[in-house]
């Protein structure tokens with residue numbers, strides 16, 4: 046579309062949305078400075094803004110609370126920062142249907158508070174304080190409870206997306222069981238804002254458990270740690286989460302059980318027994334009053350996401366420790382997070398650990414690191430079906446306006 | 457039973473009286489130059505025993521479980537390997553000839569309906585269970601493997617495959633993947649999409665790619681999640697990695713009899729409202745009970761206007777406590793009979809009535825349509841009343857069988873096709889039921905898929921923009937529209953020339969910026 050030479054970008058943007066300002070240093074993404082920050086108040090305003098961006102060839106990066114903005118490779122350029130924090134409402138909570146609809150800028154914690162009033166929750170952990178639904182969806186971030194309940198891709202049942210050309214598209218719906226049409230929500234989940242802007246989403250909810258139990262044990266030997274994980278995973282205690290915290294100095298396991306009063310009491314006792322006797326010698330297992338401090342927190346340093354088959358967990362833990370990489374995460378599903386000290390040999394550690402993860406049917410992604418570090422390592426690693434991914438990107442965003450360069454293979 | 461509409465026939469296709477429907481969805485010319493070229497090239501490259509060209513044999517594949525649509529395919533390939541699938545698809549791509557995948561042919565929306573001008577690629581010979589890895593909670597199976605066989609293979613290790621469509625003794629894992637199939641227990645455990653972690657996949661240009669894997673969260677777009685439920689329109693799965701689920705410690709199944717579906721619906725809401733998530737909650741109304749009694753003598757409570765089958769599973773202590781809740785809520789909402797199955801034999805008896813319901817309806821009606829709509833659970837009483845009104849005002853009988861826990865209705869619309877006008881009246885009622893579902897904020901299909909049967913209803917649920925956006929995915933995978941064309945979408949999107957397509961390497965990759973690997 047031809048752009049009227051007389052109007053500036055800022056006037057066009059202001060016509061689409063009344064909350065526009067020039068960007069400051071604080072708005073930079075990995076040192077890439079946007080021109081403007083726009084805060085649309087609705088899906089319709091988002092459409093207007095993206096139309097202007099498309100007309101003017103402005104690259105767009107969407108932002109929620111900004112807790113994961115430095116994840117992925119740095120964007121090549123950012124014309125416009127699309128700040129979604131004005132779209133922060135819980136639009137509907139149909140408690141009887143165990144379904145909620147919320148805007149993308151809604152903080153996960155806010156949604157949880159709203160749902161808790163009716164004894165329900167979205168069974169997704171807030172992995173970084175303040176993070177929003179939109180950011181969680183875009184990065185497919187998940188915490189310990191994924192073991193029992195799954196991730197965004199499992200719990201999001203409907204989405205509204207604004208395309209790069211401003212067109213609004215919905216998929217899924219408000220019912221959990223629904224196979225009408227393609228599931229665009231799955232495509233958006235984990236796409237790092239490169240295919241469209243999710244403005245609201247519908248979620249399947251779970252009842253808040255009546256009771257919970259937490260067990261923890263300190264261990265020195267990775268073999269025993271792995272045996273404990275196996276003992277719980279292949280048992281009948283139905284854990285909500287099995288987490289580990291591991292480094293060269295040793296570490297710990299923690300198990301969360303949730304359910305009814307009587308059920309949790311019995312299962313906690315059974316799980317304690319399984320943990321205590323998993324290794325050659327009996328181990329002390331503590332029953333905790335609350336979740337341990339390290340629970341669900343990413344380790345410090347260059348942040349890695351490591352995935353592997355369950356049978357590969359032990360090897361990943363051992364090799365990470367040998368490389369000086371601290372590891373935390375969901376050993377019960379094979380998704381772990383590593384932290385490499387920034388001054389260590391990042392490339393060496395990434396290469397070695399990536400080989401281990403890949404050999405075990407998984408992958409390694411450098412989630413977060415200073416831009417200088419990211420420029421020296423292969424952030425995403427090998428990706429299969431990359432040509433199909435590129436084809437999808439070309440369809441949704443042929444002019445590469447949405448977070449260009451932030452995703453796999455330069456997408 | 458000779459149902460020409462929705463049918464429960466699962467024993468595979470049979471030669472039927474209806475001539476092929478020549479529509480845009482099914483193709484016109486079965487013997488054009490392109491299909492001739494495909495036939496020649498496929499015969500040159502593939503062993504003779506996997507290529508079917510004989511007309512009588514071709515006709516045995518003319519329909520899936522929805523037998524009122526019938527089309528004889530131009531060519532059938534009984535694929536033995538991923539290489540054969542890739543070869544056939546590559547030839548189809550080069551000749552621009554459509555192809556359709558077929559698993560066990562139990563689909564109820566005409567998804568595996570062949571094209572008169574295309575190739576039907578039958579996957580049922582690829583039935584090896586390649587690996588059962590309980591230590592990884594995974595199994596790797598070929599797409600023709602029957603759903604229940606995965607559970608059988610995992611059982612010795614204390615595991616099972618959770619998605620359990622009622623057709624699980626015959627339907628294939630490939631068909632399940634394509635339809636994102638569910639089952640009675642998906643209320644608690646989710647659908648195929650939640651239990652498949654990887655697939656080897658042949659794209660519509662014949663290239664073989666790996667989607668997802670054994671570990672969760674493969675980097676890149678979730679193409680696997682996108683392909684699941686795409687009804688064979690994005691390509692063909694040639695191996696599937698599934699998640700195995702730990703067998704529950706305990707299972708309790710109860711049968712509760714109510715005077716009305718209103719009472720049974722209220723009990724369902726109360727159970728879920730109390731924070732109990734049963735493995736399954738199924739409901740049948742009086743007419744469905746009558747049919748089941750006639751067919752399998754399941755001895756459901758006398759005089760019940762509705763029954764609920766509730767199954768609880770998990771750790772024993774949990775199940776006991778939840779059982780008490782379920783009993784209390786059923787009784788508080790007027791259950792006059794409450795029966796508990798304590799072992800597998802008693803459990804099978806309770807389920808027998810429910811599982812036979814579709815087939816049983818054949819006893820009380822010569823023909824029927826199996827509908828598959830979804831509503832928010834809280835809308836159940838209202839929508840059931842509206843269906844009853846629709847039935848009485850039109851004089852078309854409707855039996856209701858459904859997954860009450862997740863609001864997935866399977867109204868069975870009864871008619872006699874030998875009586876003039878009944879088929880049309882039934883079709884009309886069936887369509888109006890879908891409208892009721894959409895008005896209630898639900899969906900036109902919960903598990904049977906859109907296929908050819910419901911593509912005309914898609915615009916009632918989605919805008920043109922929504923459908924256009926979905927088809928952008930289609931264009932990315934299949935720009936020439938040869939993978940199961942005519943299914944799901946009422947009008948195909950013209951993919952057009954997209955900047956960058958077929959233009960070789962991405963500039964960033966060329967300069968070495970992006971592709972460090």
Ligand SMILES: Cc1cc2nc3c(=O)[nH]c(=O)nc-3n(C[C@H](O)[C@H](O)[C@H](O)COP(=O)(O)OP(=O)(O)OC[C@H]3O[C@@H](n4cnc5c(N)ncnc54)[C@H](O)[C@@H]3O)c2cc1C
Pocket residue numbers: 463464465466520521556557558559560561562563564566567568579599620621622623626627628629630631632633634635636637638639640687688689691692693694814903904940
């Ligand atoms: C009595 C009865 C009960 C049923 N109960 C249920 C139920 O409880 N829940 C439920 O969800 N469904 C149910 N169904 C429907 C049906 O069984 C499912 O949709 C099933 O998944 C179809 O599997 P199939 O192997 O028969 O596939 P087919 O019918 O052969 O094919 C279905 C679709 O999958 C595609 N396809 C097949 N194989 C592949 C492959 N390898 N790669 C890509 N695409 C492929 C086909 O092109 C087609 O679009 C029932 C059907 C019957 C007859």
